[in-house]
Amino acid sequence: MSVVAVLAVDGVLGFELTVPVLVFGTAAMVAGEDVYEVRVCAERGSTVDTAAGHLSLRAPWDLDAAAEEADTLVVPARSGFRDDPPPAVLHTITRAAERGARLASICTGAFDLARTGLLDGRRATTHWRYASELARRHPAVDVDPSVLFVDEGDVLTSAGVAAGLDLCLHMLRRDHGAALAAEVARTIVVPPQREGGQAQFVRHEDPADPGASLQPTLMWLETHLREPLTLGDIARHAGTSVRSLSRRFREQTGTTPLRWLLRARVRRAQQLLETTDLPVDRVAEEAGFGAPATLRHHFTRLVGTSPRTYRRSFRPTLR
Structure with missing residues (x-):
């Protein structure tokens, strides 16, 4: 303890x-x-x-x-x-x-x-x-x-x-x-990991128009991580142009749409590595990376270790 x-x-x-x-x-x-x-x-x-x-x-x-x-x-x-x-x-x-x-x-x-x-x-x-x-x-x-x-x-x-x-x-x-x-x-009842930094709070206020909130789109992204999403796909779901989408992401999350999506996919890969016995190639597919090499590249860059090492180190021992 x-x-x-x-x-x-x-x-x-x-x-x-x-x-x-x-x-x-x-x-x-x-x-x-x-x-x-x-x-x-x-x-x-x-x-x-x-x-x-x-x-x-x-x-x-x-x-x-x-x-x-x-x-x-x-x-x-x-x-x-x-x-x-x-x-x-x-x-x-x-x-x-x-x-x-x-x-x-x-x-x-x-x-x-x-x-x-x-x-x-x-x-x-x-x-x-x-x-x-x-x-x-x-x-x-x-x-x-x-x-x-x-x-x-x-x-x-x-x-x-x-x-x-x-x-x-x-x-x-x-x-x-x-x-x-x-x-x-x-x-x-808080996000497990917020994206962006303090800039989102220093420079911008919350959208005055509730319809401008990205929350529905963020939730949609979380449930569609396996799909090969593009900026256009995300903008269409948000009902806005790609340029406006990028601006709103900066304002509300402090990062870009694709960086937010990348980190969400890494979080999904972490969850799968901890809670399932899926091989790394299946984890890559389920998290939306497609190829294992792509997963390894982004996972190692953002988490600081390889997927296999992460699984060995962080498999939960608590039940």
Whole structure:
């Protein structure tokens, strides 16, 4: 069982605090066994006031439990992120890192990770509104404001607010495979993996006309992955021109139609590799890649390993 510790500091944002509790706690429920133990940790004996004073809480675990026992330590955003947290918090993060714990920040929690020096020389992200400030304060950090999260292996950072969900689902997917992560996402009613980055939120608002939403077309694509779809096919389903389709995809998903389709096919291949004994050539066919060589090329490029290696590593052991 893996221990996930979530730091509770004065000014912590309630949503970011509860996101890892929700995702990893739901994973244990869905798996039917204790794959994670989630601990909310604060300074011993303290009462934590959340942002805007809407809620006060007493954490059931102290910082020693995070520093000495956590396999994953999550640092949520807090309203006073421009100021240093209590020294014990930074000490806890450093001790956990020295012991080999995986570190993750949600939104402006990246500022506290950066204060420890653990982000120096690494790529990281935070809320797009504060990305330039993070880069200015910590020039040794390679700040990428365009993505939803960054995975540096033992240190992960996410963009603002709801991107914490994307990050936690990603860590769950990395720990136990796409099948469990997808089931948890369905349970908490969020997409298993959002496409695009923060640009879709920075530059554009939701379509004022409900008829302009791409959601029906995205759902249609998910059910037609096996077919050799073209831009024209997708545009016809959306009832628009290819040019307008590309613009709307950029606005609503942050990527192009064909890139979205490619990633959806890779996700389908991951699911089939985890949940079936189909040979790779059949997986390629069912996921819409046609030839196994095409599947291997795109799968290796996007997932970082071959389909066969992925199957050996990520076949679910949980029933």
